[in-house]
Amino acid sequence: MSFSLEGKIALVTGASRGLGAEIADTLAAHGAYVVGTGTSEESAAKITARFAEKGLKGSGEVLNVNDPDAMTGLISKMKDTCGLPLILVNNAGITKDNLMLRMKPEQWDDVISTNLTSVFHLSKLCLRGMIKANWGRIINISSVVGVAGNPGQANYAASKAGVIGFGKSLAQEIASRGITVNAVAPGFIKSDMTDKLSEEQQEGLKKIIPMGECGEPEDIALGVLYLASDAGRYVTGQTLNINGGMFMA
Numbered sequence: 001m002s003f004s005l006e007g008k009i010a011l012v013t014g015a016s017r018g019l020g021a022e023i024a025d026t027l028a029a030h031g032a033y034v035v036g037t038g039t040s041e042e043s044a045a046k047i048t049a050r051f052a053e054k055g056l057k058g059s060g061e062v063l064n065v066n067d068p069d070a071m072t073g074l075i076s077k078m079k080d081t082c083g084l085p086l087i088l089v090n091n092a093g094i095t096k097d098n099l100m101l102r103m104k105p106e107q108w109d110d111v112i113s114t115n116l117t118s119v120f121h122l123s124k125l126c127l128r129g130m131i132k133a134n135w136g137r138i139i140n141i142s143s144v145v146g147v148a149g150n151p152g153q154a155n156y157a158a159s160k161a162g163v164i165g166f167g168k169s170l171a172q173e174i175a176s177r178g179i180t181v182n183a184v185a186p187g188f189i190k191s192d193m194t195d196k197l198s199e200e201q202q203e204g205l206k207k208i209i210p211m212g213e214c215g216e217p218e219d220i221a222l223g224v225l226y227l228a229s230d231a232g233r234y235v236t237g238q239t240l241n242i243n244g245g246m247f248m249a
């Protein structure tokens with residue numbers, strides 16, 4: 001059983017920074033040709049430059065996951081250039097937090113569209129190629145908030161729980177085709193956001209994480225690699241909780 005992704009084409013959304021960047025680089029370092037996306041020309045160029053600097057195969061593309069035509073266009077471009085993706089990592093995600101009584105319909109709609117509806121569109125667009133190849137991997141980046149809930153994040157929690165339910169249903173539809181669908185649910189992971197927290201807030205976080213520290217982006221990327229590779233071939237419809245014990249399902 002191998003973790004090699006040699007010869008596989010992967011699409012990772014939101015690969016310009018944070019977890020998506022680490023996931024894209026890890027898949028490419030294990031042999032995949034990776035198309036990573038960012039929301040601007042600048043973000044896409046950053047991804048292309050990063051791959052080149054690290055000697056990895058792949059490129060950056062512009063994609064707004066709220067735009068169905070753009071998603072159709074990207075998959076069609078991949079078909080004509082590098083080939084259809086057989087590994088899809090739906091990583092792009094946003095938060096627009098507010099307590100329920102203050103939450104505006106736009107805050108609900110934006111988060112559901114970016115974090116959940118995009119997963120429907122991209123998965124559907126990639127399915128035909130995966131069915132033809134009789135092999136595929138769809139990995140949706142959820143969150144501990146999607147399994148445990150969090151005050152002030154009803155929209156985000158709904159979107160992240162949504163990708164888990166979506167994945168369990170799709171997994172049952174296509175398990176016989178050699179395609180797996182799983183979710184990875186990160187806890188608190190070191191990022192630009194956690195770096196900005198005060199010392200007091202950082203200490204507070206440590207108290208609710210049994211392992212006593214935030215995770216590294218690599219902890220998430222290696223979980224994705226496992227599910228994407230042949231090592232994870234018998235795992236489908238699951239949620240891999242990578243959270244230092246913060247929530248035990």
Ligand SMILES: NC(=O)c1ccc[n+]([C@@H]2O[C@H](COP(=O)([O-])OP(=O)(O)OC[C@H]3O[C@@H](n4cnc5c(N)ncnc54)[C@H](OP(=O)(O)O)[C@@H]3O)[C@@H](O)[C@H]2O)c1
Binds near residue numbers: 094
């Ligand atoms: N960090 C954590 O601790 C944590 C914990 C649990 C779950 N997660 C989940 O993990 C994923 C990555 O989180 P992160 O903290 O690494 O995020 P991040 O640093 O904020 O990066 C977000 C990425 O998504 C892209 N993006 C934003 N809006 C987009 C849109 N409309 N269309 C396409 N791409 C878009 C961004 O592109 P640009 O650079 O071009 O803006 C960027 O590449 C998210 O789904 C998040 O919910 C993160």
